[in-house]
Amino acid sequence: MMGISVSNVSKRYGDLMALNRVSFNVNGTGCLVLLGPNGAGKTTLMKIMTNIIRPSEGNVSINGFNVRENPGKALETVGSLIEQPEFYPYITGYEALMFTCRIRGISKEKCISEVQRVSTLTHCRDYLNRKTKEYSRGMKQRVGLATALIGDPSIIILDEPTFGLDPNGMMEIRDIIMKMKKEKLIVLSTHLISEAELLADYIGIIDHGRLMHFGPVEKQRYLEVKGQINEAHVNVPGVEIVKKDDVRMILRKSDGVDNWAIIKALETSGSIIETFDYYSIIEDLYRNNVSQTDAEM
Numbered sequence: 001m002m003g004i005s006v007s008n009v010s011k012r013y014g015d016l017m018a019l020n021r022v023s024f025n026v027n028g029t030g031c032l033v034l035l036g037p038n039g040a041g042k043t044t045l046m047k048i049m050t051n052i053i054r055p056s057e058g059n060v061s062i063n064g065f066n067v068r069e070n071p072g073k074a075l076e077t078v079g080s081l082i083e084q085p086e087f088y089p090y091i092t093g094y095e096a097l098m099f100t101c102r103i104r105g106i107s108k109e110k111c112i113s114e115v116q117r118v119s120t121l122t123h124c125r126d127y128l129n130r131k132t133k134e135y136s137r138g139m140k141q142r143v144g145l146a147t148a149l150i151g152d153p154s155i156i157i158l159d160e161p162t163f164g165l166d167p168n169g170m171m172e173i174r175d176i177i178m179k180m181k182k183e184k185l186i187v188l189s190t191h192l193i194s195e196a197e198l199l200a201d202y203i204g205i206i207d208h209g210r211l212m213h214f215g216p217v218e219k220q221r222y223l224e225v226k227g228q229i230n231e232a233h234v235n236v237p238g239v240e241i242v243k244k245d246d247v248r249m250i251l252r253k254s255d256g257v258d259n260w261a262i263i264k265a266l267e268t269s270g271s272i273i274e275t276f277d278y279y280s281i282i283e284d285l286y287r288n289n290v291s292q293t294d295a296e297m
């Protein structure tokens with residue numbers, strides 16, 4: 001099974017610990033979102049994962065191959081877009097993509113159709129014949145993403161893929177990621193909680209170089225109840241109250257607990273329910289794990 005293993009990775013820049021003993025494993029398909037404020041260490045971690053820089057300590061393995069010792073094998077099926085893409089200014093986007101096809105070992109005959117495929121996916125065909133020095137930030141971002149998709153890699157590592165895109169562009173890229181994550185392993189960084197909520201199957205929260213939280217996003221497990229719930233008791237096995245005030249309550253439930261059982265218990269105990277819905281816990285995790293001065297939503 002495809003997977004990434006990050007083991008005790010630290011990175012020092014002089015006195016600064018940009019990453020401090022980060023470890024996690026992620027396997028199979030889905031999307032791991034690395035969420036954290038500016039300067040948290042997300043890009044540094046992704047650069048280490050793709051062998052752009054070397055860790056001060058620790059190791060990264062992809063599909064069982066150590067990224068530093070065996071980069072050819074480890075990164076064979078990995079596509080990536082790290083930081084803002086930069087292209088040689090006098091070449092066109094088309095030439096940049098063709099060049100990447102050749103580097104990735106795609107045969108000459110197949111390059112044209114592959115460039116068409118990735119540029120259609122990322123909606124950058126209209127300006128592929130213009131020189132990259134004329135591109136806006138968003139245009140560069142789309143061509144950069146197209147570059148990451150060349151060769152149809154099974155693992156894709158994307159550093160802030162929607163950075164610099166207009167709202168439509170953001171939605172298009174998120175749609176592409178939603179589709180791709182069904183059959184690929186995607187790792188992406190963002191400082192936007194809304195983006196994490198939409199895309200994450202696994203979440204890693206990074207602050208000041210430390211991995212503060214790592215785990216699956218249990219989308220169906222958390223419920224938000226609003227209404228008059230000041231006297232609420234939820235005597236349902238497998239249900240616990242995570243947070244509660246007079247008008248709002250967050251619940252966590254175990255597998256197999258029926259939402260109707262919870263509603264019934266709440267009403268029986270005298271609550272008046274106005275809304276009852278699934279709740280994304282990511283914002284809470286972020287608030288609890290990122291130092292307040294840095295928190296930006």
Ligand SMILES: Nc1ncnc2c1ncn2[C@@H]1O[C@H](COP(=O)(O)OP(=O)(O)OP(=O)(O)O)[C@@H](O)[C@H]1O
Pocket residue numbers: 013016018036037038039040041042043044045191
């Ligand atoms: N080459 C470098 N030399 C010195 N310090 C660096 C270098 N690269 C990164 N840093 C520092 O390491 C820390 C982590 O930076 P990094 O770019 O990984 O953060 P980030 O989470 O990706 O932030 P952002 O969301 O702003 O892109 C920051 O304090 C940054 O200033």
